Amino acid sequence: MEKPVRANELLKGMLAIVVASFLWGTTGTAAQFAPQISPLAIGAFAMGIGGVLLCLNARKSLIEDARVLLAKPLTFLFGSACVAIYPLAFYSAMRLSGVAIGTVVSIASAPLFAALLEYFLSKRPVSLKWFISFIFGALGIGLLAIGKAEGALELSASNNKQIFGVTLGLIAGLTYAGYSWAAKQHIDTGANSKSAMAGLFGCAALVLLPSLWFTGHNLFANAIHTSVSLYMAVVPMFLGYLLFGYGLRTTEASKATLITLIEPLVATLFAIFLIGEVFKPVGWVGMTLVCLCLLIQSIKFPFALKRYGRKAAA
Secondary structure (H helix, E strand, O other): OOOOOOHHHHHHHHHHHHHHHHHHOOHHHHHHOOOOOOHHHHHHHHHHHHHHHHHHHOHHHHHHOHHHHHOOHHHHHHHHHHHHHHHHHHHHHHHHHOHHHHHHHHHHHHHHHHHHHHHHHOOOOOOHHHHHHHHHHHHHHHHHHHHHOOOOOOOOOOHHHHHHHHHHHHHHHHHHHHHHHHHHHHHHOOOOHHHHHHHHHHHHHHHHHHHHHHHOOOOOOOHHHHHHHHHHHHHHHHHHHHHHHHHHOOOOHHHHHHHOOHHHHHHHHHHHHHHOOOOOHHHHHHHHHHHHHHHHHHOOOOOOOOOOOHHHHO
């Protein structure tokens, strides 16, 4: 039977995920200052160096929890593979299908994939509150994208290119949900949250960093490129995933990925006020729906289904 979690611990966990999502939401604006850097390079460098920093920060607990992590080798390898694939798929999806569509497909699909992984692999039923939140959140992200796009969600010049970009976006959403689920599994079996995230990201870094030999020639071309590259690795990736791991201690992966729908909302606000992007009224409706999604997750409803573990406990 699962140990009950105190309300203040739940709140701290949710707040940590919200702050992490805010940091991730700055990546799009930061990348605008260095458009010459390959999306594959910025993704591999940010996640790879972020993984190295996470390992250095958690070196003591990582050694102590090595046995716990390796007790589920398939889960560990699955999560590490997801970490390695995610940035390559996510940034490529935005390059092929456009930032709006790429972000919508990647971010909005992640909570659904996380819920499916929990349902089929962890045998956790989906609550009515989660489902209602997901509807509001996914619809809100869609309206956000329409509000940012020029003349609505336009198809790219090549339909095949568009379809490939959307497919990569779905892969990004699945892999994001995948490593969130894997990290949660390790945390639930006794691993420290720092160790769980560091282990997965450190293993993925073994693949991501060598790939920079082929894609990373522009990362340090000048001071701006260097600043953007280091910022992406240290702030959104290292600090962001440190906070995300902390939040996963008390938050299910499906709920955590749902809360991270705030990321494109933050990205949109930065794009409007810092870059000067034009934003349509329908986008503000989308923002309201995303906020409503987060509000539903933060309060209790009498019609919400009971705690995930109740069926198992019965």
